[in-house]
Amino acid sequence: MNTRQSYDAVADEYVRRIYDELQHKPLDRQLLDRLDAVANGGVICDIGCGPGHVARFLHEHGANVCGIDLSDAMVVRARQLNPGIEFRQGDMMALDVADGSFAGIAAFYSLIHIPKTQMIAALKELHRVLSPGGVLLAAFHLGTETLHLDEWWEHKVSVDFHFFQVLEMQAWMKATGFEIADAIERDPYPEIEHQSRRGYIFARRVG
Numbered sequence: 001m002n003t004r005q006s007y008d009a010v011a012d013e014y015v016r017r018i019y020d021e022l023q024h025k026p027l028d029r030q031l032l033d034r035l036d037a038v039a040n041g042g043v044i045c046d047i048g049c050g051p052g053h054v055a056r057f058l059h060e061h062g063a064n065v066c067g068i069d070l071s072d073a074m075v076v077r078a079r080q081l082n083p084g085i086e087f088r089q090g091d092m093m094a095l096d097v098a099d100g101s102f103a104g105i106a107a108f109y110s111l112i113h114i115p116k117t118q119m120i121a122a123l124k125e126l127h128r129v130l131s132p133g134g135v136l137l138a139a140f141h142l143g144t145e146t147l148h149l150d151e152w153w154e155h156k157v158s159v160d161f162h163f164f165q166v167l168e169m170q171a172w173m174k175a176t177g178f179e180i181a182d183a184i185e186r187d188p189y190p191e192i193e194h195q196s197r198r199g200y201i202f203a204r205r206v207g
C-alpha cells in the first residue's frame, strides 16, 4: 500500500468531506484569485488536484485550468465532478508535460506527501513545467512532524503527511530557481479542517 493506493481507497470519502471546503476558506479563495490574476490567462495546472475543487474554483473565475493527480480514483472523481476541465493521472516527480507549459501551478496540500529528501527534485520538476516568470502557489501544513496513517476514515491506507516550516520551504524553492514573491501563514479555520497552522508561498520561476 502506497500514497497512490491510499488516495484511491479514500477518494469517495474525500469528495464527501472536502470537495466543498473552499466555500469555508476565504483566504484560500483570495489567494487563488491572486494566482489567477498573475497567470494572466495562461494555463494554471492544479497539481495533486484530488477531486478537482481548486481547479473548479479557478475555472469558475475564468481561468484556463487543468489538473493532475497521482491517484487514478481521484482523477475519475475530478472528471465526473468537473466535466469542463481536463484532468489526468501523473506524478509530480516526473510529469508527462513539456517544459514551460504552465503560467501557474496550484499545489494545494500535495507537496505534503513529498519527503524532505525529495523536495528539491519535486520542486525542480514543477520549475521545469512552469514558463519563465510562471508562478507556483503552494499550500501546506506548518510544523516539523510527519503524521503516518495506517487507517483513514475506516479505510486501510499507508500514507505520510509531512509538515514543513515556511523558511525551509522557501530555502528549497530558492535552491531550485524560484524567487519568493510572498509567504502567508494562518491559523486553522475551526471545525472545517485539520487543526494545523497553514502556510502558503507564491514562488516565481526566474530564468
Ligand SMILES: C[S@@+](CC[C@H](N)C(=O)[O-])C[C@H]1O[C@@H](n2cnc3c(N)ncnc32)[C@H](O)[C@@H]1O
Residues within 6 Å of the ligand: 003, 004, 007, 018, 047, 048, 049, 050, 051, 054, 068, 069, 070, 071, 074, 090, 091, 092, 093, 107, 108, 109, 110, 113
Ligand atoms: C491532501 S490531498 C489534496 C487534494 C487537493 N489539492 C486539496 O487541496 O484538497 C493530496 C493529493 O495529492 C496527490 N498526490 C500525492 N502525491 C502526489 C504526486 N507525487 N504527484 C501528484 N499528486 C500527488 C494525492 O493523490 C491527493 O489527491
